Amino acid sequence: MAPNDSAATGTTADGGVGRRKAARYIVPVAVAGVAAATIGLVPALASSGDPELPKIGAQELIEKIAASDTQRLSGTMRISTDLGIPSLGGLAGAFTGGEDGPGGRGGASADPKDRMTELVSGTHTLRLAADGPDKQRLSILDDAAEYSLIRNGDQVWAYDSKSDTAYHATADGAGKDAGHRAGKRSVPEGVPTTPQALAEQVLEAAGPTTSVTVDGTARVAGRDAYRLVVKPKQSGSTIGSATIAVDAENGVPLKFTLLPSSGGKAIVDAGFTKVDFAKPDASLFTFTPAKGTEVTEAQEDEGGGKAGRSDAKGLEGLEGLVPGAGQLGAGDQGVKGARVIGEGWSAVAEFKVPGAAGLPDKASQEAPAEARQFLDALGDKVSGKFGSGTVFQTRVVNTLMTDDGRVYVGAVTKEKLVEVANGAS
Incomplete structure (x- = not known):
């Protein structure tokens, strides 16, 4: 991937331009949730050389992201998160499914609220798939286990192969909007998910206090991409910049890197190592718990609504x-x-x-x-x-x-x- 100080190409755009459209671009990985925050550089994500691509301005690239109608993909990504929060050590297990924590067998839990928070620290490998607004799958890969979150229509399943526990929820209604709501209920606010989700947050926030530029090109997961750089114009922020690698062909964000103003390694670095925009196999979106799997049904009153959301x-x-x-x-x-x-x-x-x-x-x-x-x-x-x-x-x-x-x-x-x-x- 091109370094952050590579020569800029294109023009600068104040953050307010096109931000309303930007919210429409995201490949619907609703089962993973979109809310969120937060995230070193992963050399494996970069390929050899920076491609020669036609010049493009920041406004044009934002519009390209907003106009992207890609709804199918499958691939593998890595996400590294370093918020600078001290490790809780063994205390974490008491809250997120350790041996003495709440949940199923041995304290394990397949509930996304317990498991997806793993992504807020360390480095993880994820496998993603999406086929339209009603079918999504996200899996967290471990050395000898896998945790998967699957949405198919109004059915949401999560499965932890290590503990052989599952979680089941039913979305309210059907269709794109219902799926989006179900995904947000399944994943806690602030949990980073995909480059698309992370990029959406930054572009929605862009305003008069934000500088947006095109800063060269990159190769990500074998695909040509433009580098869109978002920076605060103000002093005093802990955020230095956010760089979004945007697929030159279809406008899908392939990589997201959030750097601190103090320098050093990235706060968040999330990007595809492999990606395919063909129709994924339908079997990826089906799940039936095996005999003996412990299944937890979601509570009727879980999540939903906007109570507690910010007026700030x-x-x-x-x-x-x-x-x-x-x-x-x-x-x-x-x-x-x-x-x-x-x-x-x-x-x-x-x-x-x-x-x-x-x-x-x-x-x-x-x-x-x-x-x-x-x-x-x-x-x-x-x-x-x-x-x-x-x-x-x-x-x-x-x-x-x-x-x-x-x-x-x-x-x-x-x-x-x-x-x-x-x-x-």
Whole structure:
């Protein structure tokens, strides 16, 4: 793949142009969900040389993505995610199907809400297939096991071969819209899925605070592609750029790379290593649990609706890249009383933690010594006009919790958080 500093071709487009159309382009892998955030470079994804392609401008390339009507594909992709979040070690199993966690056999669970969150860290190999709006399949490949999420019409199945457990849900109604809703209910918000899903989030968020350019060409999974680069115009964001490799023939995003403003390896790198746009075999979208498989039926009231979705428009572009972003507004189940300071990539949400008086001071006896040491190790103490507080950092989203219970959170640097908190005091 062409390096990020390759010579630019084409023109620059402010992010607002064509963004409404961009939401229509995605190959319908609805069973994997689209919501989300979040993601080193994978040398295996690149091929030899950068192809010579006709010049194209950013606006024209965005329109090419929006006009793409590709609804069939099959292939293999790799996704690497590095949000800079410390590993939970054995604690993760208690929540996502470890030996002592909830669910089926030995704590295992085939529920997508438990399993798809695996994609928010580490490197994974996925196998994808789609045949129109009603048939999709996504499989996470392990050394000796496979986890698959399958949608066929109004039927959604998930199967974990390691534990021989399955999960079954029925979509509300039929057709494209119902399938899309079923997919969103099956996968948690913020879980990265495909280059198409990740690209959609960025293009929908593009606005006056965003620069969009065409920056050379690349070969991805053996196919010629243009490199569309999206960058914040503002300072203070933790996001440096997002690069989308767009198939030169059909406009399908083949690879997505999200880089931090601080430099270093990618936050998210997701791309096809192999892709075919022919009709997939119909057997990929059928599933019947074998005798002895433990099946869990979805609850009737699972998911659905938009309660708790964000009114914090400045953060909505992070919704599919960062777990929890886009849910900091004033939705029925969101954070009450939140307000957004700033706009675009530098937006910061401010709210008061209900009933909280901030973190216990180090010298306070309100918390055990071990707890205070743990908090000190995770965060950096800061002070300013707002008083004092602690900044908790990842490679994308940073959070300032003041000692009097105010919280400031956004995809901005520690310095920007302190600046915003000072200005709000």
